[in-house]
Amino acid sequence: MQETKGLSFSGYGMLVALLLLIGFIISQAIAQHVSVMLFLSIAAIIFIIPGFFMVQPNQARVLTMFGSYVGSVKANGLRWTIPFFDKRTISLRIRNFESNQMKVNDNHGNPIEIATVVVWSVDDTAEAVFEVDDYVSFVNIQSESALRNMAISYPYDQHEGDEVALRSHPKEVSEALKHEIQARLTKAGVKVHEARISHLAYAPEIANAMLQRQQASAIIAARRLIVDGAVGMVEMALAQLSEKQVVELDEERKAAMVSNLLVVLCSDKSTQPVVNTGSLY
Numbered sequence: 001m002q003e004t005k006g007l008s009f010s011g012y013g014m015l016v017a018l019l020l021l022i023g024f025i026i027s028q029a030i031a032q033h034v035s036v037m038l039f040l041s042i043a044a045i046i047f048i049i050p051g052f053f054m055v056q057p058n059q060a061r062v063l064t065m066f067g068s069y070v071g072s073v074k075a076n077g078l079r080w081t082i083p084f085f086d087k088r089t090i091s092l093r094i095r096n097f098e099s100n101q102m103k104v105n106d107n108h109g110n111p112i113e114i115a116t117v118v119v120w121s122v123d124d125t126a127e128a129v130f131e132v133d134d135y136v137s138f139v140n141i142q143s144e145s146a147l148r149n150m151a152i153s154y155p156y157d158q159h160e161g162d163e164v165a166l167r168s169h170p171k172e173v174s175e176a177l178k179h180e181i182q183a184r185l186t187k188a189g190v191k192v193h194e195a196r197i198s199h200l201a202y203a204p205e206i207a208n209a210m211l212q213r214q215q216a217s218a219i220i221a222a223r224r225l226i227v228d229g230a231v232g233m234v235e236m237a238l239a240q241l242s243e244k245q246v247v248e249l250d251e252e253r254k255a256a257m258v259s260n261l262l263v264v265l266c267s268d269k270s271t272q273p274v275v276n277t278g279s280l281y
Contacts (some may be wrong), residue, residue, distance in 0.1 A: 003126040003189070006063040006071025006085075011052050011078030018048050050083035060125045062088040072125040090129060094121045094193060099144045101199055106166065107155040111203035114166070116147045118181060119194040127189030135188050142188075143195075146180040156202065166200055173197065234258050 021041050028038045054077070055061055061073045063085045073079055074092070081087070101115045120139060122128045128135040151166070154173060158165040164172050178195040185192060238257070 001069065001126045001130050003124045004069075004071045006061070006073045006081065008063075008073045008075065008079045008081040011080040014048060014052070014080040015078070018045060021045050021048075047083060048080075051080045051085075053079055053081070053087050055079055058091065058093045060090050060092055060122075062090055062125050062129050064088070069126060069130060074125075088129065090122060090125050092122050092125075094119060097140055097143055098198060099140075099147060102144065102148060102151075103203055104148050104151045106151060107153060110156055111205065112151065112156050112166075113199065113201045113203055114147065114151050114197060115199035116143065116177065117194075117196055117198045118143045118192060120185070120190050120192050122189060123191035124189030127187065132188045135190065138188050139185060139190055142184040143181050146184055147177065150177050150180050156200075166197065170197065 021044055025038060025041050025045070028041075053061060055073055055075060057076050059076075061079075063070045063073065063081060065082070065085050070085060073081070073087075097118045097120065099116050099118075101113050103111055103113055106112050118139070122135065132138045150173070153176075155163065155165050156167055158168040166173055174194075174196045177197070178192055181195050182192040
């Protein structure tokens, strides 16, 4: 079922006509002239009044007649339509939904806690009212279902170079979550403006173990960077000593020098220099 424009007119013109009819009835009553015209005027007033309704900003009225959908009115202000139409108010304002914290398994089977915030609004009033029983509840349930399905598609942490992970790629994950939720809510006439993760953490039972794993990974990465830099500095030192002919080193002394430089550069503690004075005799 698709949204269509409902039959409605500006209520101000009809209000002027109604006031003229009331004025006519009052004048006839004062003159004590009871006629068919007076009766018809009263009947017209009774017919016109139920047709008035107000449409607030960012609201719409869904019109039905004897169980059939006849259109939606989104024009703001005082409106008038056929009095037999039933007029249901529906909000078009942007809303927020924050899910509960759910415990799910990520792509690697690790239990994690995750929650989301979804920003949405009604886009098609006919689908929102007639395609689902309660579109607000539908949004809540489907958003949590989409979050659960998305969480098991990605790992919590990035373990490979280009791997998309929940913690390291928030923008990509938010876009994937938005498309996942939108695909589920399109049939309900709902537009998803934004979807992002509001809470992400390892489950308490594995939090300590995973923290140690993260610390170990950070230490390994730092050590790798230190070693790469140290090797480059040793190469540069040997090249400059040879180029400027500061000292001639055989292979054994080069090996000893490389060993000493690597110990100094890669050590996580301050090194103590030892001065070799040699023998005086």
